Structure formats: C-alpha cells, structure tokens
Amino acid sequence: MTIPTPSITPPPIGDELPEWLRPRVPAGFKPLSSPARLCCIMQKGGSGKSTTAVCLACELALKGFRVRVWDADAQRGGATHWLAPQLGDGAGEPANLLHLFKGEASPDQVTYPTRVPNLYVVPSYTSLKQVELAPPPGVEQVIDWAINNTSEPFDVEITDCGPTLGQLSVAALVGAPNVVIPLKASGFDLDALTELNRTLALTKQRLTPHLQIVAVLLSEVLKSNLTSEVFEALCGDYPDSLVMGVRQSVKAREASLESIRLPLHEYAPTATVRKDFQYLATQLVEGRAV
Structure with a gap:
C-alpha cells in the first residue's frame, strides 16, 4: 500500500477530531437517493460489519x-x-x-x-x-x-x-451493490481487504456492473502512527469513496450484549461513536429528517 496525498477536502464537520481522523469526502461525492441499497462487507471477523450495519x-x-x-x-x-x-x-x-x-x-x-x-x-x-x-x-x-x-x-x-x-x-x-467496507488498522485486516477487492472486482465483472465502493470505515480507531498511515493510504487507494474513522467505544460493544441488546441510540445516546454513525447516515443516503 502506498501512502499518497489524497486530493480531497475534509467536510465542514468534526472540528473536535484530529485532522488525520476527519472524514475525507471526494469532490463530487453524492449521497444515494432512495430507494438505496448498501452492503456492509469485509472478509474478516471483528472488523465492525454488524456494528456498522445496525447503527447505520x-x-x-x-x-x-x-x-x-x-x-x-x-x-x-x-x-x-x-x-x-x-x-x-x-x-x-x-x-x-x-x-x-x-x-x-x-x-x-x-x-x-x-x-x-x-x-x-x-x-x-x-x-x-x-x-x-x-x-x-x-x-x-x-x-x-x-x-x-x-x-x-x-x-x-x-x-x-x-x-x-x-x-x-x-x-x-x-x-x-453499494459497498461499505469496515476494517481495522491491522495487518490481518489489510490482507483480508486485498482478497475482498478481488471478489468485488469479479462480482462487478460477472454479475453486477454497477457495483461501487461508497465508503471505507476505519473501525475503533486509536491515535497511533499506524492508524494515521493506514487512514491516509485508504484515502489514496479509494479516491472515489468516503473514507472516515469510527471512534473506539466501549458503549457500542456493551449495547449488543445479551443482557442489554439495545440500539446504541437508546443505550448511549450521547456516545461520541454515535456521532460518527449519524454523520455516515447523512453522507450515504440523501433524504429527510423527522
């Protein structure tokens, strides 16, 4: 993975976040109009697929x-x-x-x-x-x-x-066919991402020509040089996709426990990680609020 400087501009959101963690939105990126179809996928357990799907x-x-x-x-x-x-x-x-x-x-x-x-x-x-x-x-x-x-x-x-x-x-x-890829900053996840990209390419070629990667999420981010480097590399490798970090949260893990099993917005409505999913929802699907 190379680490080029991405030619994209951070959106006006997340001023409380460090620069390296702020969402990167490509020029011309547009939310999907409804009816919208999204697929949360990653060839590795523990990458944040279900958390992303449910919270989104x-x-x-x-x-x-x-x-x-x-x-x-x-x-x-x-x-x-x-x-x-x-x-x-x-x-x-x-x-x-x-x-x-x-x-x-x-x-x-x-x-x-x-x-x-x-x-x-x-x-x-x-x-x-x-x-x-x-x-x-x-x-x-x-x-x-x-x-x-x-x-x-x-x-x-x-x-x-x-x-x-x-x-x-x-x-x-x-x-x-609108793909959302959650992964963590680890060698195991990056290896799995390579395999996933092969599957996505074959699926697009043989079954779904309009398949596209709309978002890549770095899950449970902690500040480190590795996280920063992976984040920047993802921006370069997926220039047409929204790339953003989803902050680590004990509350998100607790919410899915057998003894709790509550949606994150009920269990921890003010959790910082919830703000990340609120932003993701706004960016991915064009629409109304009630």
Whole structure:
C-alpha cells in the first residue's frame, strides 16, 4: 500500500477530531437517493460489519426512512441478535433468510419489525450455512429478487455479510451493490481487504456492473502512527469513496450484549461513536429528517 496525498477536502464537520481522523469526502461525492441499497462487507471477523450495519440502519430509521437489514451472516451474534426482532410466539425457528433461499417463504414472510420505529430485519441463524453447503439454483440473485418482490418497498436496504466471501456474500452484493467496507488498522485486516477487492472486482465483472465502493470505515480507531498511515493510504487507494474513522467505544460493544441488546441510540445516546454513525447516515443516503 502506498501512502499518497489524497486530493480531497475534509467536510465542514468534526472540528473536535484530529485532522488525520476527519472524514475525507471526494469532490463530487453524492449521497444515494432512495430507494438505496448498501452492503456492509469485509472478509474478516471483528472488523465492525454488524456494528456498522445496525447503527447505520438505526440512524437512517430515526431520520424517517423505512429501513430493512438483511442478516446474511450464518454466525450467531450478528444483526439478528442485536436488533432482537419481534418473531411471534417463539415456537421453533421462525421463517428466516434460509427459508427465503430455499423458496419456502416470501420476502414479506421473513421481514420482521424491531423495537426501532421504521426499522425491520430479515433474521438468520446458524442454519443459514446450508446455503453455502448446498446452494439453491440462482443463489446469487435471491436477495435482489426478494427486494424487488417485496409488497411494500423500503427506502433503504442494508445487507450485513459474514466474514467469508462465499455464496451468501455474493448474493448480498448483488442485492445491494453499494459497498461499505469496515476494517481495522491491522495487518490481518489489510490482507483480508486485498482478497475482498478481488471478489468485488469479479462480482462487478460477472454479475453486477454497477457495483461501487461508497465508503471505507476505519473501525475503533486509536491515535497511533499506524492508524494515521493506514487512514491516509485508504484515502489514496479509494479516491472515489468516503473514507472516515469510527471512534473506539466501549458503549457500542456493551449495547449488543445479551443482557442489554439495545440500539446504541437508546443505550448511549450521547456516545461520541454515535456521532460518527449519524454523520455516515447523512453522507450515504440523501433524504429527510423527522
């Protein structure tokens, strides 16, 4: 990774942040108009994918958008766990993303409200791994088809991917081709980013020509020379994307704990990290506030 000087101008926000951490917005960068589709993806666990997907979704819902999160992560403890959707009587595994892939449920049947007004989720469980082991016909197109065949369209669709670049992640990218990449300033994450870029290039070439990287987020940033260098390098490597740091926060980690499971804006409404997600929501999706 080279570290060129990016030809972009910081926006008029975040005066309390050090210069190296302020969001970098390319000239001509424009928020997406609704209906907007966003995919949070990174080929590594612990990079901040679910935190980004959930917190971004909450902030957009609070702005008045009708938002749906697709939990395309077959691991336990992702967006489904944090958002705690209203799943009915709790008898057995409710209709979820696996049933949609298998053709056993409709998009409406796997969409559930959450405690946040305007925010819905398509849940998943570890059973979703079946999609990787025995992919159904047309697996890459399922989420895109489901979004297009929902009876009451959403203003914003956000897919939350697992830490692997398999069939589920490709389906998430095809369904939501505006990519948000969270990562940390570490060698492991930078190596994973290289692999992700290959997958994104192939997906764009073969399945989704309009795929684009709209934002790159440096998660849980702490002041250090390494963080500063990685941040500047990302600005140079992704000249057409919003690049910004998301500050480290114990509150964000606590909010998703089993004993708490509250949206960040409820659990810690004044947390500094929440300001970062509020700014991200404003930059990524053009729209109204309520």
